[in-house]
Amino acid sequence: MSAARSLSLAEILDSAAFARAYAVTAFATAFGGPLIENLVGSATLTTIMVGLVLIGAAVLFVRRAELAWIRFIPSSIALILLWTCLSFAWSSDQRLTWIGIWGALGYAFLAIVIAHIRDSLQTVRAIGDVLRVLLALSIVVELLSGVFFDSAFEFLGVQGNITAGGPVQGIFETRNMLGLVSVIALVTFVVEFRTQSIEKPRAVVSIAMALALIGLSLSPTAIVLVGVVAASAGTLAIVRATQPERRNAVQLTLAALVVGMIVIGLVFRHQIIRWLGAGTDIAVRADLWNALLDYSRLQPWQGWGYFGAWAPNEFPFWSINDRAGEDIHLSALNAFFDVLIQLGIVGLVLFLFAAGLALTRAWLIATQRKSILYAWTPLVLITLLANSMLESTVLTSVGFMLFVLCATRAGQVKSWRELLDAPRPQSPSIQPG
Template identity: 25%
Template sequence: MRFVERPRFRFALLTLALFTILAGDVWRYSLTWFGFAAIVVGVSVFSVLLLVRSRARWSIGGLPYPLLAFVALSTVSILWSAYPSSSAVGIAATLLTVLSAVAFAVTFDWSEILRALGVALRFVIGLSFAFELFVALVLRRPVLPPWFDYGDGPHAKALYWSRNVLFDDGKIQGVVGNSALLGFLGLLALIVFGIQLAGATRRSVRWRTAVWLALAALTVFLTRSATITLALVAVVVVTLAILAIRRSSGRARVGLYVVFGVVVAALVVAAVTLSGPLLALLGKSPDLTGRTDIWTSVIELAQQRPVFGWGWVSYWTPWAEPLNTLAFEGGVQQFQAHNAWLDIWLQLGIVGLAVFGALVASTAVRAWLFATDRRITKPGTMGSYTVESLLPVLILTALLVQSLAESRLIIEYGLLLLVIAAVKTKSGERPPTSVS
């Protein structure tokens, strides 16, 4: 296991792991589910090795208690699950995701995670534009995933890897095959590249980062997601609030918190009372592209088992009853509730909502304090703010807005990033050390 001690190798594997969890459909579409599974197994083995080699730096008792409670509740829910085989698959996927997140959190510092995220997102955005250009200029037709048999057409839009709309004023899907997902990755790239640009000292690095920042902004624009637009606004507002808090102290800081509370309350009221005009402005239909029908179906099913839910499953498996007939959009079966909180209620009930809500709330508070409070470098000495300290709170902001229209917060990259933030903000930032 000596190779695990090599910093470059560890960083390369971290980058591969982040790329895989951010853009897993790239592997599923190009290498089939078997190829994707092989990569996931490799990443999981790497994560176990990291945990073993870093065993002096972490303990189960040192992990956030809401995280442990969520993992425990998800696991034991197989006892009352209506679909135990699907729950077994979902529990395994969740445990592997949490295991990897803990391994990355205790092994790498925020600057390394930021850099690895930057590399992974450059690959996602660069490959997405190259792919869409290839489809538009060479193939000149929509492209279905090559390893899937969808039969003869016509096919629903959601089934295409690329719909060949780069030059047709449509929403591009990139290598991930989904415009909403690509839009969020573009927003995540804006956060990462923006922080990197703010911290860059060399002119050449600033120019390169600025180019990637522009490509990330173009990605967000070309995917034109109403949810991502709202998330972008929230990220900007939170960034400005943090910068204002950093420049204040004492009563001035308390006054700012009061102002921010009033502004947030006013925005929530405006969003509720003016939902119709706002949806029209964002180009959304009143039913939120079919989401309201899905939410109604999920709520009706959740009310049948309101306390502990139907059992954890993470992504809905296509064969699990009653989930297999619960939601369809455009003739395509849906595998999530398109709202993380409704999905939690459906799968783990009110108890699950309380546990997961505690995990999110405690992580958000610690992430906010991490961004707004100076670090104590030694007794009696306060350190300076770092640009990396903005990363967890801005990512959480984007994830929480997205959680209102997608369930990614409880699966794949959403859960991974949440757990990383939860573990690191509780344990505190530590300088990178050897994992020998």
Template identity: 30%
Template sequence: MRYPVDATTKALSVLVVFTAFAGDFWRNLLGWWGYLALVAAITAAVAVLMTRRGLWRRLDPRRLPRTLLLLATLMVLSLAWSAYPGATVLGILAQAATTLCALFLAVANGWPQLALAASRAFTAILGLSVAFELVAAIFVRQPVLPFFTDYSGQKVPNAFYWTQADLFTGGPIQGIVGNRNLLAFVALLALVTVGVLLAQKLVRTRPAVAWLVTAVVVLALTRSATVIAALVVTAGMLGVLLLARRVGPGRRMGVAVATAALAVAAVVAVSASWSTLLGLFGKSDDLTGRVDIWNSVVSLASERPVFGWGWVSYWVPWVEPFDGLAVRNGVTYLQAHDAWLDVWLQLGFVGLALFAFFVLGSWHRSWWFAVDTSLDGRGRPLPHLAVTLAPALILTALLVQSLVESRLLVEGGWLLLVAIGVKSKIEQTDVGLDLTGIETVPKAAPVATAP
């Protein structure tokens, strides 16, 4: 399958990924109405471009993941029994816009182009975050609140600040996304995407190494325990994938069994030293209030266990049962801080099963995409390619994050999950990897601009 490589497609792909992962940046900068106008404009641009380029033809429903189609259908049908139909309509619209953008990424880009677009978006977030924190620390020298929000006459919780201007005190820094965990996760994804592109020689070495160092520094300054855990697991998965490539098809089952055994051993070790590990990262035994939130969600979900309360994506704090469901230190939380609990709460066991099958199916296809031998356009085997590791590594990071955050269901998490899930499915029977972005690189010249 061939893909357009024009400047418009490239720029729109980068903007889509940037906006999905830096939504709080736009909301803090432009306010909610400005953000909604921007999202509407991007969604319209995606729809128009897909129509003008004839990209809709690549989305044959018979080749799309059935579990995704069923899950999306259940989201819409949940309007019939939703306890908050107005919020469900808003949630469906938000989910539809994000899904459309994910489909665009999947059908408008080959795997190399998709990795390049993602890396450019992630490094842009990192670069702007460092610049933002520098300006706040040098010139402002005090915490910065979001623009277009009136906090007069009320005590503002620390979580509401855009940045605490703590760069020169060792952090934790929050960057343009206004949250250290989100910024750290972007740094992790930058490590993955820039790393595979550098290994594939699709980017210049010096700028790529500079971005990798920047990502490591940002990870250190955010001090996010959850992302550090995701980094360790993702690094371990990289080792497993490389080992599976090396041993060949006949021994990959042994690699899988050994990996499962090591995972069980790791869980046991972590459980035995749980309090000590949390102390190292300055966390309490309740994971900064997450345990209380999980207990509240489990109790509420148990009241409607089969089909849930109705889809809403982000919680809507002005309607029941979300008003007062999870409040800590004056902050009302808009998620269950666990994607799986959130799906159960909103769509019940039926939705949870569909979601699990979609996620596991996407990861399974990404695993084989990473370890199998790729074929060129004529069906000839190619050497193992570094860029084919990216989908499995990104999904691994997303899955680890999904245990303590619900971001897999919204914005950037859902965008990448659907893009990878759909792309790995619709190309499953094709001859293999589209290498347009690799074949056009001059061998004797620098291979590409930095991400």
């Protein structure tokens, strides 16, 4: 027997097995970023990211013949990244802005690579596999801290409150981040279950684990997100079950109901806040946003430069924190206010345009395609955007990566570029008489 032929580097990079391994590693790095930083430092996380970017570039180079470069990245995302890079010119601290820009570009690039080398089902499966491990690890860490050692793990941000029913943080440092990841995991696990892409017992255990951590996090944000996702999923199910010729009328009716619910929520916001037990959190955010708006007026159009997470010792962030109270905040606790202070009105308009376009495309795809798989993208986008009202996660690390991934995935299916691909009508040939 002849020896098996060894694969070349190009063949390895072009293989399906390598693409799966790359996607799983990228998602594990993005979701597990807080754990990596707490255990081995930010330099290690940066090194891993640089390695993934270089490997991803090599994979795209090897697969360049099969890529549609005109669909490589949505124009709306490209505009946001371009404006973010330009903010280096007027930043209040160009060194930190340079670091923040490269971080945003890195996570965006990972998302784009995955969108081009993995299809929708493969992407959902990769995220599901990663989140199963990370959520299980969170439970283990909480049990070790709260039960076996009965001591907080300060180096991980774990307070050891699991025996008291929470709040727990898992490996994600804060209860709100654990809640967000658990909601994304819940959406992913349900889609896996409905598409029968994993065994039923594993799906049931995964869903139960995500629900348990949402409850144990005691995060008001997570409770709101579950409600928003449930309402969105129900709305999507109604639209999908409607006959195509009636869908526009149904969608308009449901949109009117959503607007009505938002109005009711605003009218009864104080009662809702008291019911959620989030009065203190809202008061803190209100003080922070009022201070932020004062400084955004000084540079309204371009902002103070992109930093990602705030540099608390840099202007204007230290001054905003000083005016808002004693706490040191590393974000505006609202993605839209954060974009306003860092990238100005121009950046905010670009962000709203990109988010609205991505959500519209993803929603239309989900209502038109038969498979429930296509519901994952709009539901995750809705989760990220709803969370953006109370956190700035969508602007950094895994939040930004998922945002770009969803926008790119939606743009691959529905885009103005379809007009370029459509066959042109042929002129009727004139036959000699």
